[in-house]
Amino acid sequence: MSVVKINAITVPKDKQERFEERFKGRAGAVESTPGFEWFELLRPVEGTDQYLVYTRWESEEAYRVWESGQDFARAHEGGGSELAPAASNSSHLWSYEVIESAAPDRP
């Protein structure tokens, strides 16, 4: 069963541009991580001011291996505290199990 791990992160208005730029220049290592299935950076438009970093993994174990490994550490070097001050307050990890999913049925 796939699992979804979402980093929900509040970025102050004056840091949002820089935050998005950082993601444009992100490490790009997650793509080649075993068990990785999907990543999306979601910019808040209405109803919330939290960015969501959506990731989907083949298993909990696959996520844990990535999160505790060097690629995660490298991808986050210098990225966090400056852009999301008091990150422990402004960032939350949400975990889900995928119980249904669908893709477009196109020929």
Ligand code: HEM
């Ligand atoms: C305080 C916690 C966190 C902050 C402030 C943060 C912020 C950032 C930033 C700014 C980047 C862009 C790269 C850089 O500039 O360093 C990044 C990359 C990334 N973050 Fe986080 N992050 C945090 C925790 C997490 C967690 C828990 C996840 C798990 C879902 C996650 C998923 C990712 C992914 C998938 C990338 C792209 C890595 C790649 O390209 O290989 N982050 N993060």
